Amino acid sequence: MARQNVYMSQKVYDAIRMIVDERRADGASHADANMSSVCSEMLDIGVRVTMNLNKKAGETGDDGMTWEDLYKKQMLEDSAKTRQCIQMIFQMLFNINEIKEDSRYDFREGITEMKRETEMLINSFFPED
Secondary structure (H helix, E strand, O other): OOOOOOOOOHHHHHHHHHHHHHHHHOOOOOOOOOHHHHHHHHHHHHHHHHHHHHHHHHOEOHHHOEHHHHHHHHHHHHHHHHHHHHHHHHHHHHOHHHOOOOHHHOHHHHHHHHHHHHHHHHHHHOOOO
16 A cells, blocks of 8 residues: 655644544544544545546546437427427417418428427527627
């Protein structure tokens, strides 16, 4: 095991000392709860957190977004399109007698309208800079 002297602030020292005292009060032995072992544990946790953050920062997809953000964006976009389709279908169903002679329900115009409204919704959550 490597040995390294480390300087720390008094605040950090007091926090580590408090953890050691708590563990000893809970019944840990001197070998299990001492400054060296707790400091080593804290350093290990800190290194893992830092490495995990660096890994997540490297997991970016298009537009600098993480794969999780891209997935969420795709799900929101698909949900918005589905909602727009359902709204249009309900609108037509409630006016079924007028569908044949009414040009308001042109399919091509509906698609354009759905795309426009979906784009507005997506841009409200994911603005393009």
